[in-house]
Amino acid sequence: MSWVEEVRDALDSSLHRREGACGICHDVLEMICKKGGKAITYEQPDGVIAKIYDNKEEVVGEGRDIVSASAILSAELDAGVIPEPFASELSAVVTSEEDLRRTGEIYGYGRVITPASIALEEAKKIGGRTVIRREGIGVVAHSFDAHGNTFFKSPVCYCPVCAVVIGASRNEELAEKIKERLAGKRNTGKIKYEQ
Template sequence: MISMDFVESVRKSLEGKLRKDEGNCGTCHKVLREISRRGGAAVTWERPDGIGSKILDDNGNIVGRGEGITWPPAILFAMVEGGFFDRDIEEALLKSLQCIIDMEAVADIYGYGRVVTPVAAAYSEVWGSGGRVAIRRREWGVEVVFIDKDGNEMACGPISYCPTCGTASTIPRAPELAAKIKEKLAGARNTGKEKYERGIENWFSYRNERVYCEIKEKGKVIGRAMKCCIAYAGVVAEVH
């Protein structure tokens, strides 16, 4: 099967099966399942400014390239760039992946595709000061808003892949908070940086209706996990 036939096969298999209410996350996983059924996979790797990604067909050819602030949105962006969606859905997904615009600003705080640590720090700071975090559904993604103790909006992030990505993308839009978190995390261990320096890749596919992740260094599998989603499988694979 040549590359374009591969993409066309996946796209046709999903006609009428993609719904806005499944959002970016559900859509990404549904497409990954079809890619996997045909022998393909999604590959990501850490970079200083976030995550690089590619979609491989059953022959190992690259049929889509992308980038993002962390693994899942980078994979979805590669799917969009690879032509796995009809034009109307493609345009809707691009509107819902605006967090890509803030990649460098997000990376400046911590970097290498690591978002959970700064997000946890942001929640701690906002909640600790009596504020709250609101998550709103927007398009196929979500929008995150930081609200202070008086009910005033501190910052509103771009439409993003999921609540975690959305929160990470909102932090740079609250300069004082961003500076505080950046200082707090300065010098902290960053496993994404370690993976980048070692040239490690994350390979994602479906097995037995679950997401399977292999962590590879120079082609050798050094970690693996099978979990419910891309993010969870990737995190667990790093420690197994």
């Protein structure tokens, strides 16, 4: 039995849908580590690259996403360590190339908290509200203006903060406002990338 099969078999009866994408990703990573593997992440302009290593220090999976945790999920999927039906369901929360590009243009380098807080603040400024709801194994962020019209909406995402940033990046005017407010601000992911 290969190391990947060993990890997948150990997870077969221990994963629970109620944990959602984030919880499942962390449970899988815990098992990877228990079996002698590890995950390493690297910030990039349009997000984060993650690599999963087996117990012999060999790369068995690689993934990309807007933050470290969801990039690790992408690498776990690539490695094949997540059992079905979870692997198929979790594939739906991996960020698209277009959304990676858009979020990277706003701030990037795996940093989403500040852009998300600005997006939520901008929604509030126009008298709107933002609703985060579970959809399948992931979450969706849907923001409305004061009249109930959509201000921004995300696809199904890994976590609420990612959903807010991805949704905001799809509203060109809002994305530009966020980018302007963050221009010249310290980005610790960018600092790590440049070192």
